[in-house]
Amino acid sequence: MNKLLQSLILAGLATLTLPAFAADDAMTAAPAAAKQETKPTDNGPIATVNGVAIPHLYADVARGDLTRTGRNQTDENVLEVLISTELLSQEAVKLGLDKPEPVQALLDLQRKDTLGKVLLENYAKNHAVPEDKVKAEYDKFKAKMGDTEYHSRHILVDNEKLAKEIITKLGGKKPAKFEDLAKKYSKDPGSTAKGGDLGWMAPANLVPEFSAAMTGLKKGETIKTPVKTQFGWHVIQLQDSRKLAFPPFDQLKDRIANKLLQEDVRNYLADLRGKAKIDLPAAKAAVETKAAAPATK
Numbered sequence: 001m002n003k004l005l006q007s008l009i010l011a012g013l014a015t016l017t018l019p020a021f022a023a024d025d026a027m028t029a030a031p032a033a034a035k036q037e038t039k040p041t042d043n044g045p046i047a048t049v050n051g052v053a054i055p056h057l058y059a060d061v062a063r064g065d066l067t068r069t070g071r072n073q074t075d076e077n078v079l080e081v082l083i084s085t086e087l088l089s090q091e092a093v094k095l096g097l098d099k100p101e102p103v104q105a106l107l108d109l110q111r112k113d114t115l116g117k118v119l120l121e122n123y124a125k126n127h128a129v130p131e132d133k134v135k136a137e138y139d140k141f142k143a144k145m146g147d148t149e150y151h152s153r154h155i156l157v158d159n160e161k162l163a164k165e166i167i168t169k170l171g172g173k174k175p176a177k178f179e180d181l182a183k184k185y186s187k188d189p190g191s192t193a194k195g196g197d198l199g200w201m202a203p204a205n206l207v208p209e210f211s212a213a214m215t216g217l218k219k220g221e222t223i224k225t226p227v228k229t230q231f232g233w234h235v236i237q238l239q240d241s242r243k244l245a246f247p248p249f250d251q252l253k254d255r256i257a258n259k260l261l262q263e264d265v266r267n268y269l270a271d272l273r274g275k276a277k278i279d280l281p282a283a284k285a286a287v288e289t290k291a292a293a294p295a296t297k
Contacts, residue, residue, distance in 0.1 A: 047079060049086040058082055123268055129260045137256050138249050145202045145246060151239040152214050153178055153196035156188040156232050163226030163233040170222050170235070178222070178237050187232065196237075202244060210234060 045053035062081050066073040092098055098107075155178070157163050166185060169176045179195025186192045203211035213227045217238035227234045 047083055047086075049083055050090060052086060052090065054082050054086055120265060123265060124261055127261070127264055129257045129264070131253070133260065134253050134257045135249060137260060138252060141256075142246050144204050145244065146204060147244050147246075148215075148241055149200050149202045149244040150214055150241045151200050152198050152217075153182060153237045153239060154188070154191065154198060154210075155182045155186040155196050155235040157185055157235075158187065158232050160226055160228070160233050163235050166235050167222065167224065167226065170237075181235075197239075200242075207231075210236070214238060 044056070046056050046059050047054045059075075059078050059082065062078045062085075063073045066078065066081065071077070097103065155163075155166055157166070162185065166181055169181060170178060179197075182196030183192060186196055188196070191198055203215055206214070207229045209227050209229045213223055213234075214236055217223065217236065219238060219240055222237040223235060227236060
């Protein structure tokens with residue numbers, strides 16, 4: 001396949017939107033007469049290009065696309081997009097660029113992508129999450145977060161021996177500063193430069209081993225024995241603790257409802273997949289080929 005054509009097709013698959021080149025600066029290709037008439041009557045086309053009428057509805061579609069992509073959606077700019085799109089489309093058809101199979105495949109995929117989005121929008125419109133379900137999820141999350149948050153520092157290293165040596169350095173008659181040892185030894189990229197400072201965090205946001213050790217400390221206390229997690233060995237120091245000011249329900253309900261709706265949509269898609277008959281001949285052939293291959297040492 002021609003490399004330029006292939007690049008255009010891949011770009012089309014990635015964006016699936018109207019062209020972006022008819023934006024802030026007025027396109028010189030648009031007729032002056034068309035620029036003057038940006039608000040046609042609802043009964044007629046918004047413009048006619050080489051005898052092809054552009055329906056008024058297309059303006060609303062183009063305006064929505066420009067809004068989603070953060071571009072200028074004035075009447076004049078909407079008209080520029082529609083005219084440029086129609087001109088390019090007509091020229092592509094005249095040159096036979098709509099005929100290659102890859103282009104036909106892209107057009108078909110764009111159509112299916114649009115239908116899929118419309119289906120999901122329709123599902124979301126008809127399956128609003130009940131407020132009592134949203135409130136139950138809020139209460140569950142609030143209970144999980146607890147009523148206290150903690151400000152801690154830590155030093156993360158690869159082995160227990162080094163972690164114990166660091167704890168020893170932090171004690172004694174002339175203890176080293178925790179911040180200095182964190183900057184020297186810690187391998188945590190997010191806190192090393194800040195002397196191991198993790199800021200204020202709720203225990204639920206940390207791995208269980210770390211949160212259990214942290215919540216067992218008193219203000220200003222450093223752990224006596226290093227804690228092992230999936231990330232390595234931790235030396236933990238508690239700076240302070242305070243009552244957690246959890247956001248009220250009204251502040252979080254829209255985000256929670258959206259999260260629950262996304263879960264419903266995923267379940268809906270999983271249900272569709274479960275009911276569908278899906279054959280994967282390429283994957284099946286790959287498995288059979290692997291099984292038939294002779295064993296190698």
